[in-house]
Amino acid sequence: MSRPETRRTLSDALRLAQSREEQETLLGDEEVADENGCITDSLSQVIFAPDPHAKLPVYTNIHRIRRLIIASIDDPYTLKQLKEPRLNVMIVRPLVDKLHNPNDVSIVYCLLVNRVQFLREQSRHAHHQTVSGSRAALCELVATKILRRFDEENEGRTALLLLANVLVAPFDPLQNAPDEVIEQSRHAIDWALQKRGGYEGKLIALEIAIISESKHFTSSIACQKVVEAVYHGRIVYTPTSFIDIIPDHYKYKPISLYDPRKAPLLNQYRLVVPRTRNIIEICQFIMLIALYVVTMTRRDHTRWSGYEVVFVVYALGWLLDEFASILAHGIAVHTQNLWSFLDMTFVVIFMAYIVPRIHGYMIGDLEMCRQAVDILATAAPILLARIAFNIMPDNMLFIALRAMMGKFLLLTAISVWLSTGFMLALRWLSLGGSNPPGSPEHAEPIMIAKWMLWIWFGLDGTGISKAPGFHMYLGPALMVVFAFLGNTLFLTVLVAILSETFNKLAEDASSEIQFRRAVMTFEGVKSDAIFAYRPPFNILALGVLVPLRFVLSPRWFHKINVGIVKILNAPILVVVSFYERQYLWKTPKKVHPDGPSKRSWMSFWSFSGFSVHGDIQACFEVDPPQEVIDEIEMIDELNDDIFKNGLQVPQRDVSPGTPDLRSRRMSSIV
Template sequence: MAAVYACLVVRSYFLAASEDDLAYAGVMLSRANLCEILALKLLTRFATNHIQLVAVLTTSWNPLAGATPEIVAEVTESLGGSDDVLNCPQSALEMAISTQAKHLLSAPISQKVVNDIYTGRVVFSAVANRSLLADNYKPRPIEIYDTRTAPFLDHYRLRVPKYGAILEFFNFAILLLTFVLCLFHQDPYRVTFWEVTFILFALSFALQEYTASTEHGWIIYIANMWNVFDTSFILIFFSYLGLRIHGLSHDEVQHSITAFDLLACGACILFPRLAFFAVSNNVVILALRAMIAEFVFFMGMAAICFSGLLFTLWTLAATSDKQWTLKSIAWLMTQIWFGNTFLSFGQAESFHPLFGPILMTGFAALSNTLLLTILISTLSNTFARIDANASVEYLFQFAITTIEGVKSDALVSYQPPFNIFAFLILKPASWFLTPRALHTLNVFLVKLTTFPILLAIGIYERYLASGRVLRESGKDAAQSLFNSLPRHIKTMPIVEALVGSTTNDLYEAIFDLDDPRAQAPSLFDDTEDEDGGNPGLRSIASRDSMNISVRPSTPTGTRRPPSSTRTPHRERVSARTSPRRPVSNVLAPLALGSDDQAGVSTLTEDQRSPLAKLFGARPQVEPVAESSVRRVEALLEDVRDLPVHKLKDEMKELQERQARIENLLLMLTRGMRNETGHRSDTMP
């Protein structure tokens, strides 16, 4: 079961080797891709057993498991002699994330496991080895969650990523609200109530993010683009907190004002971060991180390239009449870089009468024409690449979010700001309490602080979730109410936009229907009856001779007019087809056989179509009506002992089926009869 994990570990080795040895980078990358393909192929061998498939992807493996003591000693010596780094097990999903195995994570077999973990259908708990506060007393095996056997207040449901995402949204909204109120009631001279509240929630948020990065490692944590925004805000918050404490302790009002100004810059991160919850799977959001990385790298390279020009202008300005500082020159170059080219020509001679215009003109041409065009092209290519693999990128980010949601740290179950109090209580208690006592205390505190949330989750999963009785009864009542509305109200555009079209409901009802009656004859049924097959399902115009005369029968319940008032069928067909191209001319190239005795002229070998040559001269079958009557009689003998009402239903069904078959044959032989009638009129 560890073969998939082993392939991904080898993939990480080849990826590292491709960066070290550039001469063989292509070969190493090909080997890394081969490891990913091999891991995906090995994963399909466990697809038949869902529990085993989940175990293969979620079980944490130690890379040194099964190694000899000599190998362990060598690895320990190469790592500096510390044994702490040896105990770092990871699962196959975590290795796939750290090695960027996006095709493996986006495969349907992997996404089935990820979706089950996200919705809480699959329940498991991994042993915590790098957690800030570990509770490994009662690890849960991998199982399918069942509300009938699970406790009503199940604190493990707080680790379900689906519920965790909802709770994270509300916690972030509360953090944003306290952030706005803190800036609205800011006071440089004293600490206000809203500032204390914001600091408390911000510290809880920072502790939550630090717990996530500690549990899964920085590589997996930073692979999620949202964590980059969260980390940036945490850095701004701690910078504000340091300036604020320094300003209050030394009575320096300017430091406090600077602290609030710095905190206000965090709004550039908090407001978009909350909005990204609603459009997290948009292609623009998925490409944002890669585009920002490309932009920062390009701007850094440009700054390094133009640092020489900055030094040159600063040196030339030392001998000029106008006093230029290094900061003012850098700001002037920044304005020129972002499009204000006029400044380059207006201030050029202030540096040097000869070299100033030359240098500033060259800088303006490079920055606004060449490098800016390269930047736009680079960002466009990055967006196009992400857009082409938008679904793969989204599934990759979705897998990261899911793995983060099931981390084993005990603080995950606490909501801000209770995670701070839990950490202050449980961390010292873990030093002297037994694992069982620590587990009991942890469960008590979790249920005490999150009782309303656990109650809401329990009610939802048992009564309001998809497929539950209360939700289904509510849907039936709403459907009955909608059906009772007048037709002109149901067809209103706004009502149809809110409720949805009833056409899809009709299609779903048709495909969900389970007909308990006898199955209709199959077109692909190879069994033959005593009459030599099922001629009722055979296309007479394409398989058999066209010399078949079938009298159309009248469906049940329809009276036939007297024979004196009926128009011959041959004349009606001739009257309908006379204004158009003769049907005989249309069907002649497709004729598959002929019979001279029936009055149909025989086509020569050159006149016959390829289909006629291949399928011609088929044996003539008995008329369909006679064969159907025989089948009906045989069926009546078989169902003689059945109840009368069932027999009537089956007879009615057979009559309707016979009528449909005869109508179909009537349509297929109209052309033949018309051709026969025309030719028989001209024969002596």
């Protein structure tokens, strides 16, 4: 039997809002943490924590969910239709009640794995919506509701840690499967998996949500609660990855809260906190742009200047960091990053520059060296655009540009392909005997392509005026048809498709922004030790630590790696430590014993201290006293019923002459 529908009261809504605020105030001074500042159970004292969820029947759950989803829906529906009340009562809620298990945190992961499979089946029939696409949407919707129920049934620290285990605990799709299934299902790529003490090849639910583009799931309140906590470093865990260039798996930390006051001053693990890493990456990219600008303003293709050598070395270190990011989570996740297409474009430009530059210098070909430097000049719009994407990652314009870029490139490739036929036809006509003498330029494909490009963008009609030179009748006919198809039809289709893409993004801009934030958070947590080395030191680490890994024991390799990281990043670690001890966890707001008027000297220059409207913020700087809260609850006792039942307020005993709340509300509406 499905669970009866419950209606939230005003108190329930306030409790939910308060629980979101309490996420930043979960720690007190009495907390007990391990030597790394992690607050968790007794497993924190173990160097390599075993998998606490190793006994969960993940394989069985996946196939059980698939059978239930297939049996629940046989017709194509959209996600919006599945969220309607009728289908919610008939399909969604019974599935949530049947699948939700407070002791099994793998259900959400299994639902998202089934979504990936249904989307793969949908891709085989991409020309129309099939029931597989509807089943994939149903998996996402049920996973969202189960995650929300985990959040609603727990409070405070318990809820945050439980949600973190649901979203970032690693699982294997074949976990606890029969032996014969494992032998038949393992792929040939398993030989490349690095040993991680039982965590090899495991994925987390958040990663599955990203590769399946489950934007409704990632934009849910419960998911964003964990994403924000991981992004700021309040929740710490040891991530898994496909391949690490410098693997250091001597230690494995369970999912836990982080208390910076109990952690060492130089904590190398804070270098892979997404917020810290994002700031460091912005600084690294600014350094790359500065070296690029200096190199181009002082360029000399005849020799290698000191500026160019420094730029090349630093850029190679940056490329190594980019390559390690792709290896860590795969190209499917990396391309979901907002600025990944800009990074890949710069990699192509840099390789097109460095190879002829070195080759031309070695053979003494100055013209090749000059061409290489000219190629490097084309990276300027890429680098400047990339820093803008970094500074404003939540800007809807940049998100729309990233989404439209793929479709624009696809349509452009198709148009170039189709235009090649017109160019070949004109080329062969120019080689015939019908073209007038004295026009040898008609036989040049480059000239033909240039005239067609001018017509394409509507810049010039030279190609049409030259068309009779190819053929008296066929030449003008081909040029006119090409002008209609290219300049009119294709551009109209292109504008329509790009407009539709932007409109879809704008309709649900919040979900799109939160999805990109989840991608940035997941990509920011790295397990590879090479990410703790800033370019170009990562090149030195690659040349020194990789050979040492085959000589030293895991314990000594870990000690040497940690020591070098702390020495190279000591200033950054000190700044991060002092900042997080002050601002990572907020102190609960309390009423000052001397009254709210007593403020620190810094508040004089703040909004509430030195402003005509300062009392507006001052009213919210401290929580109201308990007697004020009690008075508010007495006043709002009747409002709970209004919040619960709308305008259908039950009859209450009121004193004569006192207008009841419903009539007052109706009169205000009228």
